Amino acid sequence: MKIAFTAPMKPLDHPVPSGDRTMGRLIVAALEKAGHNVITASSFRAWRKNGSEAEQAAIREAALEEAEHIVRNWTETGYRPDLFLTYHLYHKAPDWIGPALADRFGLPYAVIEASRAPKRQNGDWAIGFAAADAALARADAVAAIHRADAECLADVVPAERLSVLLPFLETAPFQSASHIAKPLAHSPLSLLAVGMMREGDKTRSYEVLAQALSLLKDRPWHLTIIGDGPNRDRILPLFPPERITWLGALPPEALPSHYASHDLLVWPAIREAFGLVFLEAQAAGIGVIAGDTFGVPDIVAHGKTGLLSAEGNADDFAANLLHVIDQPELADAMGQAARAHIAEHHTLSAGASRLTDFVDRACAHYANRTTRG
The missing domain is CATH 3.40.50.2000 (Glycogen Phosphorylase B;)
Structure with a gap:
């Protein structure tokens, strides 16, 4: 046609x-x-x-x-x-x-x-x-x-x-990265956030994430942030510098290996239509902690490939993340389920x-x- x-x-x-x-x-x-x-x-x-x-x-x-x-x-x-x-x-x-x-x-x-x-x-x-x-x-x-x-x-x-x-999405690069051997999830849990640092909903998502992580400051975790933009100087100070690694904006071809080397994608998804990052992360074999926003429940199987919280609710988000931090083996189980979920439904x-x-x-x-x- x-x-x-x-x-x-x-x-x-x-x-x-x-x-x-x-x-x-x-x-x-x-x-x-x-x-x-x-x-x-x-x-x-x-x-x-x-x-x-x-x-x-x-x-x-x-x-x-x-x-x-x-x-x-x-x-x-x-x-x-x-x-x-x-x-x-x-x-x-x-x-x-x-x-x-x-x-x-x-x-x-x-x-x-x-x-x-x-x-x-x-x-x-x-x-x-x-x-x-x-x-x-x-x-x-x-x-x-x-x-x-x-x-x-x-x-x-x-x-x-x-x-x-x-x-x-085109799953091949993410599936290839997912087969790179990485240690089983362990303390401190390796978290990843991927999002542009622009005004509006993206900044609000970073703010909710920072608020949720502040509630877990006595728990072991480390956050890698991929993204840049005009609100960088407003966003990065929200997080304790000793517990984050900021990589800036990266080209698309660099993302699969970063997804695959982490334990969880964490993103509140304020006003996200569905969040392409959730497809990418799951294709790379990692589970997600996300906001229950618009189309996110259509691509993330709650309780299986990730855990969803009420949109914008930092307390709920922190509770879901705490559940996995205290049981790191859940991150591995969600990652395996996530890879299979994408391969079955979203190629x-x-x-x-x-x-x-x-x-x-x-x-x-x-x-x-x-x-x-």
């Missing part, structure tokens, strides 16, 4: 790495693994941190101009995809391009990872909210990345067009199969809709 792709939240060629960019690239890689031909139709970025009616109107105009440019290009070259696919859609990152092209060329239109916040229906984000809702109404298939988003989308997307597409091959089913459903719905019309 020929698939035209766009990511209005964060284009695949955006220079700043993030979990969102990585997931977009993984979707394309999985589709190609399944034998589909994927082109990036546009790298237009609709996302804005702050909205206003004037700014949203200007973005809409620029997006529609981009759509017209693509129309001319496809018409001149004779290119016509079988489906238009958009990744990550919501009021701050609406998609005007995909629906316009799908309508112009008579294509099925599908959306992966959409969320909806009805409180944004009015105010500064009203234009973006309306555009996102219009795209969802046009979509022949919509996939949420986790059940919490699916529940919110159910108000506007009929059940026959809505599904949950569990996230996945690139599993993603390729789920994505093929998804785009096939979108095409079938479009065919049925147009036939009825």
Whole structure:
């Protein structure tokens, strides 16, 4: 199948790495693994941190101009995809391009990872909210990345067009690292946190982690931190310097060995959609202590591959971590279960199969809709 792709939240060629960019690239890689031909139709970025009616109107105009440019290009070259696919859609990152092209060329239109916040229906984000809702109404298939988003989308997307597409990753480098022999977990437990040091939810996650660890200062542990950003000077002093090792930001290829050499990933996951780090850590054979946030329970099996606590609750987080610190053998058991869990449910091959089913459903719905019309 020929698939035209766009990511209005964060284009695949955006220079700043993030979990969102990585997931977009993984979707394309999985589709190609399944034998589909994927082109990036546009790298237009609709996302804005702050909205206003004037700014949203200007973005809409620029997006529609981009759509017209693509129309001319496809018409001149004779290119016509079988489906238009958009990744990550919501009021701050609406998609005007995909629906316009799908309508112009008579294509099925599908959306992966959409969320909806009805409180944004009015105010500064009203234009973006309306555009996102219009795209969802046009979509022949919509996939949420986790059940919490699916529940919110159910108000506007009929059940026959809505599904949950569990996230996945390229497991090979993490599985290879997991086979490197390391000692069984022992005191002091070797903890790892991986997260960018930027304003907002990432900083809040570091704050909750620091608060939880302060409750365990009489217990043996050592924390390695991988990450950097504008809030570094605010975040690092939260932790006792003699009990942390800060490695800064590392390239993706360096991460598997660091995951595999630790006993546990610890991350509160404030407002995380699902947390790619949890997939990576489990694929590398380590369990996680995490916040029970949005899609995290969909990829971490509580009590088996990790322990989840109420989002933002440092006391709960500390209690879960204490449970493993006092019984280090639990870290090894969770790590073994984690590796098997990812291998069974979250590989690139599993993603390729789920994505093929998804785009096939979108095409079938479009065919049925147009036939009825």
